[in-house]
Amino acid sequence: MIVLDRLTKHFGATTAVDQLSLTVPTGSICALVGPSGCGKSTTLRLINRLIEPDGGRVLIDGTDTAGLAPVTLRRRIGYVIQSIGLFPHWSIARNISTVPELLGWPEARIEARVDELLDLVGLDPAQYRERRPHELSGGQQQRVGVARALAADPDLLLMDEPFGALDPVTRDGLQAALIDIQARTGKTVVIVTHDIDEAIRLASLIAVLDKGRLIQQGAPRDLLSRPVTPFVEAFVGGPHRGLRLLQVTPVGERTDYGNVTSGEPIAAEATLDVALERMVAGSIDRLPVRDRAGRQGTLSLADVVAREVTGP
Amino acid sequence: MTLASDAALAPAVEASLARRKDAEARANPLLVLIVTGMVVALGSLGFVAVAPNRILSGKAVPLWSAVEPGSALLVGALVVALGVAALVRSGPWRDRMTAIVAAALLIACVAAAGHAGSLVAADSGPIARTSLGAAFWIVAAGSAFALADATGRLAPHPLAQAAIAAAVVSLLAALAFSGALSDLSLAREFANRQSVYGAEVVRHMALVGGALAGALPIGGVLGVVALRRPGWRKPLFGTLNLVQTIPSIAIFGLLIGPLSALAGAAPFLRTLGIGGIGAAPAVIALTLYGLLPIARGTFTGLASVPEPVIDAARGMGLDERQILWKVSIPLALPILVAALRVVVVQLTGLTVVAALIGAGGLGSFIFQGLGQTATDLILLGALSAIVLALIADLALRSLGAVLTSGRPS
Known part of the structure; x- marks a missing residue:
């Protein structure tokens, strides 16, 4: 669990981060979002102490990071940046083994780990191990960047706009890879992004920052359905808020289980945007639904557009 | 400018580009300049300077009277060959030809100077001194430059260039060790010290x-x-x-x-x-x-x-x-x-x-x-x-x- 406790950082006269408190549960993906200059990158760099705070604390699993040597702290935290920053003079394998080598792992263990990680990020070890970074595409380089960050098996991964410089198709692939890797490894991830769609897709917790302050935090759905200020409403929703709500609402919630329709069923865990896409593509207004337990039901177009059932 | 006049202009621009490309393909202006300089220098300046002793300043002697006709002809022929190389179509073939001719010219030029020294020593006795003249320096420097320029394009890798330089230098060193250059004033000064x-x-x-x-x-x-x-x-x-x-x-x-x-x-x-x-x-x-x-x-x-x-x-x-x-x-x-x-x-x-x-x-x-x-x-x-x-x-x-x-x- 990462606890940011009243973190504050000034750069000259400007306050980059202002009394920011945030708790990131272990095993979750937290996205720090906001317009440029809102302090999200600074906040990330305060966590691994690339920047020292002027006030407040960072607790990782209850330990105040101020009490640790910065170098020791950073070796326990994975770090991925937008410009990737692979070492151009080293092979892919050596890049990935940077931190394990710093930690003095035995060679055989490092080699096995490199192959394991290349597999994990979807690059064939035999093909890529000995290549140089400049021989890889941008997307492949960022896959290596992620592998390098995960090398020493850190519990926490910090990512600063990791997919911002990639084309949309490559970005999609890497986002899917990250979701998959996180599900398999259970890492806690803090990701900085200015792309709200990326945050909605990846994160279970979104923190909206503006001018160094935390404006609102919560699950993507909470932010979309109950923005606390017009700023949050404009930032997370804007003209696409309704469509984005579809992306975060499961089909099962709107399904009428008393009513069975024939045809190829959609999973109850799928989101409403997928269901709507199938309705439009098939020119139909009813879809059969089946949940994990095998229960069958029907989703109708009227239910898709029905008013959000607000919780307690 | 209208599209119509653009279109009218296009053939002229193309023709001028083609002419320029043609000229590039035809001559190497730098090499032409070098060869011209060599010809002028060999025709008007001393290849060696011959002095009665070490201290007195020497009298300039042109190539054709400093060495036997065979040697002078060889140097002349290599200069002409370099001139031909400057005028053929550009490409690896020209660079190869330039490199080989320039290396040969450099060595022939040094050998000719050594030869001139031996002739003077045989003629005027051991006290007479043969120094290198302006024409020698221009031909030697010009051929070295042409060689470096051509190898720079043929083999840009520094290791390859080092190998070529080492090969030329060892040929020159072999020439010096054979005694062919020992009657040059420079070699005498070296021998003294x-x-x-x-x-x-x-x-x-x-x-x-x-x-x-x-x-x-x-x-x-x-x-x-x-x-x-x-x-x-x-x-x-x-x-x-x-x-x-x-x-x-x-x-x-x-x-x-x-x-x-x-x-x-x-x-x-x-x-x-x-x-x-x-x-x-x-x-x-x-x-x-x-x-x-x-x-x-x-x-x-x-x-x-x-x-x-x-x-x-x-x-x-x-x-x-x-x-x-x-x-x-x-x-x-x-x-x-x-x-x-x-x-x-x-x-x-x-x-x-x-x-x-x-x-x-x-x-x-x-x-x-x-x-x-x-x-x-x-x-x-x-x-x-x-x-x-x-x-x-x-x-x-x-x-x-x-x-x-x-x-x-």
């Missing part, structure tokens, strides 16, 4: 090495300081620039006073060879001259390392020393080696002046030659220093190429 020549070369290199031993760590640290403290950059490089502008003779002279005072105050320093004259002031002055290029090169090299790479390294938990040695220095290596090349070549030249304050080295031949008005002794010192600098340059370029092999260019 053979006993001390090797020692002076070693001393020259030791002075350069001593200066490097001081300038590399100090200049390197200053470069790192300039990188980490932007506020210090201006005064630091300003001071080093100022040092660079002081004439070398002045620095050598200025150091005599303080150092002899120092040696007088602490006599044990004298036993270490430190005094107002000799190696100590020379090494100190040369170290000062080496500081600017090394500090500047270190700063530029380290500053060229991409910021994200440093950020990633720091974020992963490399400490500042590890970042410097594992990331920054390896990535800055091409620029660092280039700076080292500049310094070594510059110091090899400057060390010549150090002979003036009794530090020895190849400069001692030059100053002796100046004292005796013996031009060829001056030439012996100067040529040796130039060759030394060129060898160091080529060696460091090869080293740089080996160290950075497999990098993106």
Whole structure:
């Protein structure tokens, strides 16, 4: 669990981060979002102490990071940046083994780990191990960047706009890879992004920052359905808020289980945007639904557009 | 401008581009200039200068009367062949032809000069001197330049160029060892000083090495300081620039006073060879001259390392020393080696002046030659220093190429 406790950082006269408190549960993906200059990158760099705070604390699993040597702290935290920053003079394998080598792992263990990680990020070890970074595409380089960050098996991964410089198709692939890797490894991830769609897709917790302050935090759905200020409403929703709500609402919630329709069923865990896409593509207004337990039901177009059932 | 007039203009532009392309394909203007210069020089200037003895200045003798017709014809034919190479279509074929003809011309030109010396010695006795004339230098330098230009395009890799240079130099050395050049005045001066020549070369290199031993760590640290403290950059490089502008003779002279005072105050320093004259002031002055290029090169090299790479390294938990040695220095290596090349070549030249304050080295031949008005002794010192600098340059370029092999260019 990462606890940011009243973190504050000034750069000259400007306050980059202002009394920011945030708790990131272990095993979750937290996205720090906001317009440029809102302090999200600074906040990330305060966590691994690339920047020292002027006030407040960072607790990782209850330990105040101020009490640790910065170098020791950073070796326990994975770090991925937008410009990737692979070492151009080293092979892919050596890049990935940077931190394990710093930690003095035995060679055989490092080699096995490199192959394991290349597999994990979807690059064939035999093909890529000995290549140089400049021989890889941008997307492949960022896959290596992620592998390098995960090398020493850190519990926490910090990512600063990791997919911002990639084309949309490559970005999609890497986002899917990250979701998959996180599900398999259970890492806690803090990701900085200015792309709200990326945050909605990846994160279970979104923190909206503006001018160094935390404006609102919560699950993507909470932010979309109950923005606390017009700023949050404009930032997370804007003209696409309704469509984005579809992306975060499961089909099962709107399904009428008393009513069975024939045809190829959609999973109850799928989101409403997928269901709507199938309705439009098939020119139909009813879809059969089946949940994990095998229960069958029907989703109708009227239910898709029905008013959000607000919780307690 | 309207589209219609654009369209009307297009054929004219195309034609002019085609003409230019054609001209590029046809002639190598640089090579044409070189060959023209050679022809003019061989026709109007002395190939060698023949003097009755070592001190008197010689009389210029053109190529055709200096050597037997066969030798003169060979040199002439090679110049013509180089001219042909300058005019054929560009491409690897022309470069190959240029390289081979230029190498042959260089060697033939040196051999012809040696031949001329032997003829003079046989004719006028052992006291008569044969010096190299203006036409010789123009043909030799021109063919060396043509060779370097062609090989630069044929084999851009520094190791390949070093190999070609080594091959040509060993052919010239074989020529010298065969005795074919021994009657040239330059060779006579060398023969007279053979006993001390090797020692002076070693001393020259030791002075350069001593200066490097001081300038590399100090200049390197200053470069790192300039990188980490932007506020210090201006005064630091300003001071080093100022040092660079002081004439070398002045620095050598200025150091005599303080150092002899120092040696007088602490006599044990004298036993270490430190005094107002000799190696100590020379090494100190040369170290000062080496500081600017090394500090500047270190700063530029380290500053060229991409910021994200440093950020990633720091974020992963490399400490500042590890970042410097594992990331920054390896990535800055091409620029660092280039700076080292500049310094070594510059110091090899400057060390010549150090002979003036009794530090020895190849400069001692030059100053002796100046004292005796013996031009060829001056030439012996100067040529040796130039060759030394060129060898160091080529060696460091090869080293740089080996160290950075497999990098993106």
